[in-house]
Amino acid sequence: MRVLAAMSGGVDSAVAAARAHEAGHDVTGVHLALARNPQTYRTGARGCCTLEDSRDARRAADVIGIPFYVWDMADQFHENVVDDFVAEYAAGRTPNPCLRCNEKIKFAAVLDRAVALGFDAVVTGHHARLGADGLLRRSVDLPKDQSYVLAVLTRAQLDRSVFPLGDSTKARVREEAAERGLAVAEKPDSHDICFIADGDTKGFLERRLGSAPGDIVDSRTGEKLGTHGGAYAYTIGQRKGLDLRVPAPDGRPRYVLSITPKTNTVTVGSREELAVDTVTAAKVIWHGESTPVECEVQLRAHGEVVPATVTVAGDALTARLHEPARGVAAGQAIVAYRRDAGGDIVLGSATITAGVRSADLETARV
Structure with missing residues (x-):
């Protein structure tokens, strides 16, 4: 299979590309240049979108022995991720830019270009699994699981995605990188928003919104x-x-x-x-069975799961939580999971529009 490996310059994407190459695929590495002005990139080994990342990705590709290119995606990234981030906050919502980047850049713009160039799939270093049934599942390394930010992918996008790391822990990935002679073996993970160089989200928004x-x-x-x-x-x-x-x-x-x-x-x-027991959401991506369905929902990245009854009607999703949840913010994603012997399966996701209390709804009806 001819595959394009998205190489961020971090350890996960480097090992993912190496595993795809070792599995016999025809692999080409690509690094995404996302800043219109490279001087606005962060510096220092913080693991994502720094000035060093492109060079780290290129060195990893050389060690693996695969072709490597840099694609300029700055305009698409600015429009679909940065501008969206600012607009969402201006509208009183709390966006997740990493989720939007996966949806609009890595698995839309990049995948579309890859298919146009004759590639069969895109390989990434996300910690998630695709089962033989094609269903997205949590990683075996639950603290590093990234299925939450991948749940926005459509069936067509998942069919052209490869996640080689889902059956490995992050510790094992680092060990393997060292064994393969990849210099990024000990490179730190990214934690901050890549396009806010100083980490000051409030200041970033104030400069744009006044x-x-x-x-x-x-x-x-x-x-x-x-x-x-x-x-x-x-x-x-x-x-x-x-x-x-x-x-x-x-x-x-x-x-x-x-x-x-x-x-x-x-x-x-x-x-x-703060406690709510009903969550409404829109922009539904649903892979599961007909609803209502008993499942578990995750309401923010790295948040705890809550048992719920989820109903999907058209482009609207309603989750009746069996336990109250706090800090439910519009703009975040709600992701539904079903427990399975082979690991948690992603049923679907949607963008939260509101979290409400049943008592308030009853009062409003009276």
């Missing part, structure tokens, strides 16, 4: 408790950095409950008010 002062109000009384410089700097469940001038009567901390861009208002309340 200062937009507004009120922070109490959820129960509507009382003004403080002010903010831009609602985009807040996310659901946030506790720190609220700088409230009026303490809670019981002295307990307050949390962000909602963000209303239309009035530029941030609403805060108690931890108990």
Whole structure:
């Protein structure tokens, strides 16, 4: 099979390319240049989108013995990931840029170009598995599992994807990289948003959206408790950095409950008010059986799973949670999993539109 290996410059993608080559595939490595201005790249060995990454990827390709190219995807990345990130925060939602990059860049723009050039599939270093049945499953290394950010892929995209690392732990991947003589064996994993060089998300958004002062109000009384410089700097469940001038009567901390861009208002309340038992979502990608279905859902990257009853109707998904969840933010993904003897299977995903409490719905109906 003729495959294109997406090589970020990290250890995972290097070992994935090496395994594909060793398996007898005709492998070509490609590194994605994602910054319009390379000087805005981060520097230092932080594992993703640094100035060194292209060179690290090229050296890995040389060791493996495969052709290597750099593809300029800066415009597509800026439009589909960076601009989307800013627009989502401006709309009061909390996006996941890594998920969007997988959806729009690595498994859309890159895959489309690869197929046009005659490649059969794209190989990546994601920690996830594709079973013989073609279903996406969690990695055997649960702490490193990336099925959550891959659940946005369509059936057609999964059919042309190869994830060689899903049956290995991250520790084993590093050992193998060292055994293969790959210099990236000890390169650190990436943790930050690659296009925010200094890690200051609030500052990044303020430079693009400007200062937009507004009120922070109490959820129960509507009382003004403080002010903010831009609602985009807040996310659901946030506790720190609220700088409230009026303490809670019981002295307990307050949390962000909602963000209303239309009035530029941030609403805060108690931890108990954060709990929701119903999640609604849109932009559904569904691979599972007909619904309603009993399953488990994950509501944010690296978040805990919650048992739920999920129903899909057209492009709308509703999850009735069997246990309340906190910090459910619009813009994040909800991913449904079904437990299986061979590992958790991804049933589908959708973009969260709201988290609500049944009690509030009942009150609204009355």
